[in-house]
Amino acid sequence: MILPLLKITLYKSFALFRTGRKIKPIKSILPLLAMSILPVFIILRAREMFEAWLLVPQLGASFMLSFLSSALLGLFVVLILSGFPHAFYYLYLAPDLSLLAALPLAPRTIFLQKFIEMSLMGCGAFIAVGLPLMISMIWVLGGIIRAYFLLLLLFPLYVIIAGAISALLSMALAAFLNVRRIRRFFVYLTGLIIILVWAGLQFLRLSRLNPLSDDFDADMVSRFSSFFANMKFSAFPSDWLLQSIYSTAIREPERMIIPFLCLAITAAVLTRLVVLIRARSRDFSNPEIGRVFPAHPHRHSKGKLFASLFQKEMTLIFRDARVLQSYWIITAMILVWPFIQQRQAMSSIESGIDLLPFLGSLLLISLFAGNMARQTVPNEREAFQYLLSAPISIRRVLMAKLLAQSALFAGMSTVNVWLTAYRFHLFIADALVLWLCMVFCVVIGLVVGQTIGVLFGNYHWQDPRQMLTPGWNYLSPLVSILFCGLGLAIFAALWQVNQIVAFLIFFAYVGGVFQFGIMVSAKKLTKLEWI
Amino acid sequence: MITINNISKSYNSKVAVDQLNLQINPELFVFLGPNGAGKTTTIKLLTGLLRPDAGHIQLNGHDIQIEPLAAKRQFGYAPETPALYEKLTPFEFVRLILAIYQIPTAIGVTRMEQLFDIFELNDHQNSLIEELSNGMKKKISLIAALVHQPKILILDEPTVSLDPKAVRHLKEIMRGMVLRGSSVFMSTHILEVAETMADRIGIIDHGKLAALGTIEELRASFHVDATLEEIFLRLTGEASSQKIDEFLQ
Ligand SMILES: Nc1ncnc2c1ncn2[C@@H]1O[C@H](COP(=O)(O)OP(=O)(O)OP(=O)(O)O)[C@@H](O)[C@H]1O
Ligand SMILES: [Mg+2]
Numbered sequence: 197m198i199l200p201l202l203k204i205t206l207y208k209s210f211a212l213f214r215t216g217r218k219i220k221p222i223k224s225i226l227p228l229l230a231m232s233i234l235p236v237f238i239i240l241r242a243r244e245m246f247e248a249w250l251l252v253p254q255l256g257a258s259f260m261l262s263f264l265s266s267a268l269l270g271l272f273v274v275l276i277l278s279g280f281p282h283a284f285y286y287l288y289l290a291p292d293l294s295l296l297a298a299l300p301l302a303p304r305t306i307f308l309q310k311f312i313e314m315s316l317m318g319c320g321a322f323i324a325v326g327l328p329l330m331i332s333m334i335w336v337l338g339g340i341i342r343a344y345f346l347l348l349l350l351f352p353l354y355v356i357i358a359g360a361i362s363a364l365l366s367m368a369l370a371a372f373l374n375v376r377r378i379r380r381f382f383v384y385l386t387g388l389i390i391i392l393v394w395a396g397l398q399f400l401r402l403s404r405l406n407p408l409s410d411d412f413d414a415d416m417v418s419r420f421s422s423f424f425a426n427m428k429f430s431a432f433p434s435d436w437l438l439q440s441i442y443s444t445a446i447r448e449p450e451r452m453i454i455p456f457l458c459l460a461i462t463a464a465v466l467t468r469l470v471v472l473i474r475a476r477s478r479d480f481s482n483p484e485i486g487r488v489f490p491a492h493p494h495r496h497s498k499g500k501l502f503a504s505l506f507q508k509e510m511t512l513i514f515r516d517a518r519v520l521q522s523y524w525i526i527t528a529m530i531l532v533w534p535f536i537q538q539r540q541a542m543s544s545i546e547s548g549i550d551l552l553p554f555l556g557s558l559l560l561i562s563l564f565a566g567n568m569a570r571q572t573v574p575n576e577r578e579a580f581q582y583l584l585s586a587p588i589s590i591r592r593v594l595m596a597k598l599l600a601q602s603a604l605f606a607g608m609s610t611v612n613v614w615l616t617a618y619r620f621h622l623f624i625a626d627a628l629v630l631w632l633c634m635v636f637c638v639v640i641g642l643v644v645g646q647t648i649g650v651l652f653g654n655y656h657w658q659d660p661r662q663m664l665t666p667g668w669n670y671l672s673p674l675v676s677i678l679f680c681g682l683g684l685a686i687f688a689a690l691w692q693v694n695q696i697v698a699f700l701i702f703f704a705y706v707g708g709v710f711q712f713g714i715m716v717s718a719k720k721l722t723k724l725e726w727i
Numbered sequence: 728m729i730t731i732n733n734i735s736k737s738y739n740s741k742v743a744v745d746q747l748n749l750q751i752n753p754e755l756f757v758f759l760g761p762n763g764a765g766k767t768t769t770i771k772l773l774t775g776l777l778r779p780d781a782g783h784i785q786l787n788g789h790d791i792q793i794e795p796l797a798a799k800r801q802f803g804y805a806p807e808t809p810a811l812y813e814k815l816t817p818f819e820f821v822r823l824i825l826a827i828y829q830i831p832t833a834i835g836v837t838r839m840e841q842l843f844d845i846f847e848l849n850d851h852q853n854s855l856i857e858e859l860s861n862g863m864k865k866k867i868s869l870i871a872a873l874v875h876q877p878k879i880l881i882l883d884e885p886t887v888s889l890d891p892k893a894v895r896h897l898k899e900i901m902r903g904m905v906l907r908g909s910s911v912f913m914s915t916h917i918l919e920v921a922e923t924m925a926d927r928i929g930i931i932d933h934g935k936l937a938a939l940g941t942i943e944e945l946r947a948s949f950h951v952d953a954t955l956e957e958i959f960l961r962l963t964g965e966a967s968s969q970k971i972d973e974f975l976q
Contacts, residue, residue, distance in 0.1 A: 577810065584775070
C-alpha cells in the first residue's frame with residue numbers, strides 16, 4: 197500500500213525540475229549543474245583542508261574526525277529546528293491529506309508516506325553541506341567505493357532521525373496549540389537560525405583552520421583541539437553516521453557494526469513512534485481559526501488607483517509568511533553586513549569617495565532586491581486574471597510592485613548606510629553618496645529581477661515557486677549584479693571628471709533600465725494568454 | 728452589447744472554438760453546452776484573457792484587442808473558479824476593485840456593503856479570503872463583478888457552489904440589470920436557470936454553435952412540447968442508458 201504513495205512523493209520531488217513543457221535535455225541539466233556549485237566547492241575546499249590536517253602530526257585524523265563530528269552535530273540541530281515547519285505542513289496541513297483520508301487507506305500508511313516525504317523535503321541542508329564534507333573525508337582517506345555507497349545508504353537514516361525528532365516535538369506542540377500559528381512562528385525561527393549560522397560562519401572564518409591559507413591561526417587550532425577533547429560526541433546520531441563511514445573508509449568494517457545498528461534501530465523506532473502517535477489522533481484537517489483584519493473604510497477618500505495598488509502590494513508582502521520571512525532574513529543580513537566588513541574599507545575615504553570597499557554591500561543588496569522582485573508577479577497567482585481582465589494598464593501594476601519593494605529596500609539601505617557610517621566614521625557627504633548609490637542599485641536589482649521573472653516565467657500560476665525554470669533562478673542574480681556593476685562602473689569613471697555629471701548619468705542609466713524593464717514586462721504580460 | 732464576429736481559437740492543434748458568431752443585445756443570454764464544448768474558452772476570449780486566432784470581438788463598440796482598456800471598462804467578469812488574493816480580506820479585495828474601476832468611494836462603499844448584506848457575507852468581510860468556504864469565495868468573485876454596475880456582465884457558471892438563497896438573489900440582480908439596459912452573458916449547466924431566466928439561449932458543441940434562439944424558438948424547431956433537456960440531449964448526443972446498464976451489471 198505504501199509503495200504507490202511513495203511513487204507520488206517521488207513524482208513530487210522531481211516536479212521541481214519539470215517545467216510542464218517538453219524541454220531539451222540540456223535545459224534540465226543546466227539547473228542541476230547550477231545547484232551543484234556549492235557542494236562541489238565544499239568538496240574541493242574541504243578535501244584540501246583535510247589533507248593539510250592529516251599531514252600535521254599533532255592534528256591528524258582525530259582532529260578531522262572531531263571537526264566533522266561537530267559540523268554534523270551542528271547540522272543535526274539545524275535539521276531538527278528547520279524540520280518543524282515541514283512537520284507541521286506535511287503531517288497536519290498538506291492539502292492532499294484530506295484527499296488521502298477519504299481513500300480506503302490505513303492512517304498509519306498515510307502518515308508513514310507523509311513522514312518520509314517530510315524527511316526528504318527537509319534534507320536539502322544536509323545534501324548541500326553535510327554530504328560534501330563526508331565525501332571529502334572518504335576521498336582523503338583513500339576513496340573506497342564501498343564507503344561512498346554506504347554513505348548514500350546511511351544518510352537517509354540520519355535525516356530521518358532528525359526529522360522524527362522534530363515531528364515528535366511538533367506533535368507535542370500541536371496537541372495544545374493551533375497548528376497554523378505555531379508553524380508561522382517556526383517559519384520565522386528557521387529564518388533567524390539561518391541568519392545566525394551565516395553570521396557565525398562569517399565571524400568564525402573557517403579559513404583560519406586551514407594550514408594552507410594565509411589566514412592560518414595556530415592559536416585557534418589549538419583552542420579547537422582542546423574544545424574537541426572535552427566533547428563526547430559518540431552519543432549522537434551524527435557520530436554514528438560518521439563512525440560507520442569512517443570505519444569503512446579505513447578498511448576496518450568490523451568497527452562499523454555498532455554505530456550502524458544504533459543508526460538503523462533508532463531510525464526505525466522513531467519512525468514507528470511518529471506514525472503511531474500521529475495516526476492515533478485521526479483529525480486530518482486543521483482549519484484556520486479566524487483572524488480578523490479591521491476595515492479602514494476611509495483610508496483614501498477619492499479611491500485613488502495607484503495608492504490602492506500600492507497598499508495591496510504592501511498588504512500581500514506583510515501577510516504572506518514566506519515572503520515576509522525572506523524579508524526578515526534579508527534585513528538581518530543587510531544590517532549585519534557593516535559589522536562583518538573588513539577594516540580596509542576606510543583607507544581612502546579622505547581622498548573623496550571610494551566606492552570599492554562598499555562594492556560588496558551594493559551588489560549584495562541589488563542581488564537580494566532582484567531575488568525578491570523575481571517572485572512578485574508569480575506571487576499574484578491565479579488572482580492575476582482579475583487584473584488582466586480589468587481596465588487597468590499593467591504598467592501601473594508593475595510600477596506599484598516596484599515602488600512597494602523599493603520602499604522596503606530603501607529603508608534597509610538607510611539603516612545599513614547609517615551603521616556603516618557609524619562604524620567607519622564616514623563623512624556625512626560620503627555617507628549620502630553611498631546611500632544614493634545603494635538606492636540606485638536597489639532599483640536596478642528590482643527592475644532586473646522583476647523583468648526576468650516576467651520574461652522567463654513558465655506561467656504555472658498555481659505554484660509560484662515553479663514559475664521560473666531553476667536555471668533562471670540561478671542566473672538572474674548574476675544579471676542583477678551585471679547591470680548594477682555596469683552602472684557603478686560608469687559612475688565611478690565619471691566621478692573623477694565631474695561629480696554632478698556622474699550622478700546625472702547614473703540617474704539616467706537607472707531611469708533607462710527602469711523604463712526598459714517596465715516596458716518589456718508590460719508588453720509581455722499584456723499579450724499574455726490566460727490558458 | 729456584445730458582438731462576436733467569426734472567432735476561432737485552438738489550443739496547440741485542438742480546436743476549442745470554431746468560427747463562432749453571436750450578437751448579444753441588452754438581454755440575458757445563457758450559454759449551454761457539454762463539458763469541454765468551449766464555453767469557458769469563449770468567455771476568456773470575450774474578456775481578453777485569450778487572444779482569438781481569427782475574428783473580432785466588440786464590447787459596446789470597443790474591440791477588445793484594439794482598445795483593451797476601453798473594452799474592459801464595459802464589463803464585470805466572474806471566472807469559473809474564483810481564484811482570489813488569498814491574503815486579502817473580502818473588504819480589501821472589493822476596495823481594490825472599486826479603485827480599479829474608479830468608482831467614487833462613497834458610492835462604491837455603499838454598494839459594497841449592500842452586496843455583502845445581500846450575500847450574507849457581513850460577518851466575514853474582515854477575515855482572510857483563504858479562510859472562507861468555496862461558496863463564499865464564489866460570492867466574493869460575483870460581488871467584484873457586480874459592484875461597479877457594469878453595462879455588460881460576463882459570468883462563467885455563476886451558480887456553482889452557491890446556496891439556493893444566493894442563487895435566487897443573483898437571478899433577481901441579473902434580471903434587474905437587464906431591465907436597466909445591461910447585457911448579461913452567462914454559461915451554466917443548470918437547465919432550469921436557462922429555461923426560466925434566459926431571454927435567449929445558445930447551445931455550443933465542439934466549439935460550434937448548435938442552436939440559438941428563445942426557448943420558444945428552440946421548441947418550435949424541434950417539436951412543440953420538448954423540454955430544454957430533451958433539446959439539449961438531442962443536439963449534443965443522447966444519454967446512453969445501455970452503457971449504464973452494462974456498467975451496473
Ligand atoms: N489549457 C488548455 N490547454 C489545452 N486545451 C484546453 C485548455 N483549456 C481548455 N482546453 C480544451 O478546449 C476545449 C474547450 O474547453 P472549455 O474550457 O472552453 O470547455 P467548457 O465548455 O467551459 O467546459 P466545462 O463545462 O467543463 O466548463 C476542451 O476540449 C478542452 O480540452
Ligand atoms: Mg467551463
